[in-house]
Amino acid sequence: MKIKELETPCLLIDREIMMDNIRRMQLYADKYNVNLRPHTKTHKMPALAKLQEQVGAKGITVAKVGEAEVMAENGLNDIFIANQIVGEGKLSTIKKLAESIDISFGVDSIEQCKMIEKVFSDSQKQAQVLIEIEVGENRSGIIEESDFVLLVDYIKNCSHVNLLGIFSHDGHTYKAKDLDECRILYNDAQIRTLHFARLAEEQGCKLETVSIGSTPPLMHDFGVMEGITELRVGTYILMDVAQGNAIGTYSNCAASVLTTVISKPTKERVITDVGAKGLTMQTRSGGICATTGLGYIKDFDHVYVNQVYDEHAIIYNETFRNTVEIGQKVEIIPNHICPVCNLYDNGYLISGDEVVEDIPILCRGKLQ
CATH class of the missing domain: 3.20.20.10 (Alanine racemase)
Known part of the structure; x- marks a missing residue:
């Protein structure tokens, strides 16, 4: 696949x-x-x-x-x-x-x-x-x-x-x-x-x-x-935005959330189909791990998730809005990967543009 x-x-x-x-x-x-x-x-x-x-x-x-x-x-x-x-x-x-x-x-x-x-x-x-x-x-x-x-x-x-x-x-x-x-x-x-x-x-x-x-x-x-x-x-x-900021690069970030552009209601606003239930609302406010927004849009310089609802990510960026199409899939690198993994039943191991394995997150929800 x-x-x-x-x-x-x-x-x-x-x-x-x-x-x-x-x-x-x-x-x-x-x-x-x-x-x-x-x-x-x-x-x-x-x-x-x-x-x-x-x-x-x-x-x-x-x-x-x-x-x-x-x-x-x-x-x-x-x-x-x-x-x-x-x-x-x-x-x-x-x-x-x-x-x-x-x-x-x-x-x-x-x-x-x-x-x-x-x-x-x-x-x-x-x-x-x-x-x-x-x-x-x-x-x-x-x-x-x-x-x-x-x-x-x-x-x-x-x-x-x-x-x-x-x-x-x-x-x-x-x-x-x-x-x-x-x-x-x-x-x-x-x-x-x-x-x-x-x-x-x-x-x-x-x-x-x-x-x-x-x-x-x-x-x-x-x-x-x-x-x-x-x-x-x-x-x-897996790394994340916070850790990437600490080392000065996101190239070591192995994990991302794949999401689909579902709406472009204004000349600068983009909506994708992942929200707080798939990204969390976590940020880091200061220091070497300080984050901007609620997630970084991979392969798009200085484009971040500005806001999340339960099932929606809101991005305000006119250049990004003019670049992506409805139905296009983009990747978001989370600010903090640990709680994000706990939100999914499985992770897809990928190589290049291929899915090579579907790995169950068996400890998901094991909070006791």
């Missing part, structure tokens, strides 16, 4: 660009002799996760227990859930998965560990956990050294919880005003993460894993400090 024969809107993935992205990040990890554990919440496709492992990834990262279940069902057997998992139901699911795969997950409180100890009390395997360290994103994770020391001490005395390592996410690098600031934020995050690793060692815990990750700094060769063992990075495989 030719791309232009596809019904719209639909998600396209350029095979050659994607594979180049996969290989490039694996070479980066190999250069610094660290493991690569891609965050598959970006694409939510076991088929792509397997490609990442085939190229050299140690295992994969997911965001939710439901994603872990689907990935395990489809042959992925080394999974880290980079999130605090709370609740007996979810913890029981992890306990069951641990019978057949290597699975670990995040913690950042004694209260959470008490729940884990209870649920795993009848398990032959200990729960494998990593403590999250807050490094500047102002999200979850340990902030105070005293809290970290107490948590490590608590886990050391648990019968059913094992401290595998620590992890951090320098997501605030997305908002860096320039690459110099991005480098500083990234290095500061590594230094802080390594400091907590040393604190754990001082308490008698030799950590197997010290994991970091965020796409913007890892698209540039800022280096990896000694003591870091693992990179968790997600968006690099």
